[in-house]
Amino acid sequence: MKTALTIAGSDSSGGAGIQADIKTMTVNGVFAMSAVTALTAQNTTGVTGIMEVTPAFLKEQLDSIFTDIRPDAVKIGMVSSAGLIQAIAEKLKEYHARQIVVDPVMVATSGAKLINDDAVSVLKEKLLPLSDIVTPNIPEAEVLSGIEIKTEADMTAAAEIIGKLYHCAVLLKGGHQLNDANDLLYSKGVCRWFYGKRIHNPNTHGTGCTLSSAIASNLAKGFSMNESVRRAKEYISGALSAMLDLGAGSGPMNHAFDIKGKYTKEKTENKDSKQ
Numbered sequence: 168m169k170t171a172l173t174i175a176g177s178d179s180s181g182g183a184g185i186q187a188d189i190k191t192m193t194v195n196g197v198f199a200m201s202a203v204t205a206l207t208a209q210n211t212t213g214v215t216g217i218m219e220v221t222p223a224f225l226k227e228q229l230d231s232i233f234t235d236i237r238p239d240a241v242k243i244g245m246v247s248s249a250g251l252i253q254a255i256a257e258k259l260k261e262y263h264a265r266q267i268v269v270d271p272v273m274v275a276t277s278g279a280k281l282i283n284d285d286a287v288s289v290l291k292e293k294l295l296p297l298s299d300i301v302t303p304n305i306p307e308a309e310v311l312s313g314i315e316i317k318t319e320a321d322m323t324a325a326a327e328i329i330g331k332l333y334h335c336a337v338l339l340k341g342g343h344q345l346n347d348a349n350d351l352l353y354s355k356g357v358c359r360w361f362y363g364k365r366i367h368n369p370n371t372h373g374t375g376c377t378l379s380s381a382i383a384s385n386l387a388k389g390f391s392m393n394e395s396v397r398r399a400k401e402y403i404s405g406a407l408s409a410m411l412d413l414g415a416g417s418g419p420m421n422h423a424f425d426i427k428g429k430y431t432k433e434k435t436e437n438k439d440s441k442q
C-alpha cells in the first residue's frame with residue numbers, strides 16, 4: 168500500500184487540517200500518517216485558540232515517521248511560525264522526501280489568520296523551493312507572487328511568477344473568488360486550466376486541505392501531476408456535491424461520499440431494539 172504524510176494543524180471540528188487530510192488520504196486509497204504542527208480550538212464559525220507544538224517536538228515526530236514507514240508523498244498545511252517551517256525544511260532535506268505538496272495556508276475559511284507575518288518569508292525561502300507543487304488560493308498567490316490578481320490573465324501571470332521563482336508546479340485556485348471553480352495549473356513551463364462546475368453548497372470548510380491531500384494521495388500512487396490534479400478536482404466535486412450540512416457556519420464536506428459498505432450503513436428502526 169502506498170503511504171502519505173500530512174504535516175498540518177489539527178481542526179477540532181474535523182472538517183479541515185489533519186482530520187480532513189487523513190479522511191481524504193484514506194478514501195483516496197493510501198495509508199495516512201500525520202505530524203501535528205499545532206492544535207486549534209475551532210468549529211465551523213471560527214478559531215478560538217491555537218497551541219503550537221515546539222519545533223523540537225515536530226522534528227521528533229518527523230524522525231519517527233521517516234525512520235520507519237517512508238511516505239510516498241508529503242502534504243504540508245498549516246504551519247504558523249518560522250521555527251516550525253525551518254524544522255520541516257530541515258527534516259524533508261535530511262530524509263530526501265519526495266512528492267511534496269505545499270498548501271500555503273494563511274487564512275481559514277472562517278476568516279481567522281493561521282500564519283505569523285515573519286513565517287511567510289521563511290515559507291518562501293525554505294519550504295517552497297523544496298516543493299513539487301504549491302496550491303495557493305488568490306489572496307495567497309498575491310502574497311507569493313507580489314502582484315494583484317483581478318482577472319484570469321492575472322492568475323496566469325501570478326502562477327508563472329511563483330513557478331519560476333520556486334521551481335515548482337503551481338495550482339492557483341480560482342475557487343470562490345474569481346470564477347466558477349476553475350483552477351490554473353502551471354507545470355514545467357505550461358499553463359493548463361482545470362474547469363470545475365461550481366456546486367451551490369455554502370459548506371466549504373476545509374476545501375483547500377482536502378484538495379491538496381487528494382493531490383498528494385494521487386502523486387503517492389504514481390499518477391502524473393496533471394492526472395493527480397484532475398482526480399483531486401473530481402474528488403472534491405464529489406465531496407461538495409454530497410451536500411452534508413453540519414454546524415452553524417460554513418460546514419465540512421462529506422469526505423466519505425464514495426464509501427458505501429457494510430460498516431457505513433445507518434441504524435434502521437427496529438421494534439426490538441432498546442432505546
Ligand SMILES: Nc1ncnc2c1ncn2[C@@H]1O[C@H](COP(=O)(O)OP(=O)(O)OP(=O)(O)O)[C@@H](O)[C@H]1O
Nearest residue numbers: 276304340342343348364365366373374375376378
Ligand atoms: N462551490 C464550489 N464548487 C466546486 N468547487 C469548489 C467550490 N468551492 C471551492 N471549490 C474547489 O475546491 C478547491 C479548493 O479551493 P478553495 O479556493 O476553496 O481553497 P482554499 O481557499 O485554500 O480553501 P480553505 O478555505 O479551506 O483554505 C478548488 O479546486 C476549488 O476550485
Ligand SMILES: Cc1ncc(CO)c(N)n1
Nearest residue numbers: 176177178183184245275
Ligand atoms: C488546522 C487548520 N488548517 C487549515 C485550515 C484552512 O482551512 C483550517 N481552518 N484549520
